[in-house]
Amino acid sequence: MARKDNRGRNLRTGESQRKDGLYMYRYKDERTGRRLAVYSPDLAELRKKEKEIEKDQSEGIMTDTQCKNMTLNDLFEIHMDTRKLAESTQANYRRMWNSLVRNELGQMKVVQVRPSHVRLFYSRLSKQKYSHSTIKFLHNMILPSFEVAVDDDIIRKNPAKRTLGDYGEPEKKRIALSFDQQKNLLNYVKNSEVFHIYLPLLQVMIGTGLRCGELIGLTWKDVDLKTRTVYVNHQLIYKNYGDGCDFHVTMPKTEAGIREIPMSKMVAKAFETQRRLNFQMGIPRDVKIEGLSNFVFMSRSGRPMMPTTVNFILRDIVKAYNEEENERAKRERRKPEELPHISAHILRHTACTRMAETDLDMKVVQYVMGHANISVTMEVYNHITDRSRIEREIAKMDLVQIM
Secondary structure (H helix, E strand, O other): OOOEOOOOOEOOOOEEEOOOOOEEEEEEOOOOOOEEEEEEOOHHHHHHHHHHHHHHHHOOOOOOHHHHOOEHHHHHHHHHHOOOOOHHHHHHHHHHHHHHOOOOHHHOEHHHOOHHHHHHHHHHHHHOOOEHHHHHHHHHHHHHHHHHHHHOOOOOOOOOOOOOOOOOEOOOOOOOOOHHHHHHHHHHHHHOOOOHHHHHHHHHHHHHOOOHHHHHOOEHHHEEOOOOEEEEOOEEEEEEOOOOEEEEEEOOOOHHHOEEEEOOHHHHHHHHHHHHHHHHOOOOOOOOEOOEOOEOOEOOOOOEOOHHHHHHHHHHHHHHHHHHHHHHHHHHOOOOOOOOOOOHHHHHHHHHHHHHHOOOOHHHHHHHHOOOOHHHHHHHHOOOOOHHHHHHHHHHHHHOOOO
16 A cells, blocks of 8 residues: 555655655665655655656766765865876966855855856956956866766756856957067167166077076076077976965976077077176075076075066066156157067067067977967967068068069
8 A cells, every 4th residue: 555645645655754744755876876865845846856866867967965065166176186287287276266266156066056157156257357368267177177077977067168258357468579679678778777787688588488487497507508508397486385485396387398499699698698697796506496506597695586576677677768768759859669568478479479570480489489289379479460560571472473
């Protein structure tokens, strides 16, 4: 005889009603083998849950309560533990996650997250004036974290798919210096009583395209003036790994970052000048950072240059140049030719652009720049804003004109 509830309705297999009137459905999770139960004060509502469970079971979706209680934060930890990342990269990912995701979207149960939740999260960040590139960075952590749950049959679909859109402030493009701007910059530094000591630094940056961390991490052991080769196999970062902010030695950003860069004559001469400057200023060479010492570009204490110091130097040079240029323009009654904002990364873009403009093979440019993908190399070069470059390229057509 079928069991009945307190209202005389027949109960199905697995269903029961407790003394307090609460309905219960007990079943076995086919994936884990565990005996589980769901509850409801209403029989119709309980049977809706039963249908959902049956559907999940038929499609191989896990119904275990422990899995259902997993949050996005839990998935992120699994995702990070299963990825092979450089220590610095992992630290950066965790810093961004802890700052912007952990206490908001990260606390939601995975099974409850819908695409609208993800879009609302991105929308809030957008209203807080975060850039599109920042939101995209977070999206590239959120999307694969949810994919862990899809792969493990905790959820059917990834709720972060097709949610990125164009949220966030438009990215400010880093534009390479034009040839004339580069010439004005180097000439000004060369003839400046204040900034002339930084000429070798700028020449190496423009002549090699090194990332800032690679540049400040260079030791004289990495520079072979006899063979005119720069060996790039590490970088310096300034991060807090739990013991306060300090320098740390890490691998380059990607495997492609490990490379041997031939020097141009300008770069070789710049290194020779830098070595002489270090000797003349009596800079100590015995400061060690995780086993490395005798750095090429140092502060007067012998410690490597800080990444921020490089950008402060560039900022001060541009400020001084523009002040003098405005005075000259006023005297000569012409429009001033100011330098734009310049950072270490803009000089790296400039290096890439100059190499491409000299018709170097783009695969060679990719290798020198340490780009893992040539599309990055092409994207840097394809910011066509310099009129003189456009004119030079169009002039090449004269060589093939028939009439």
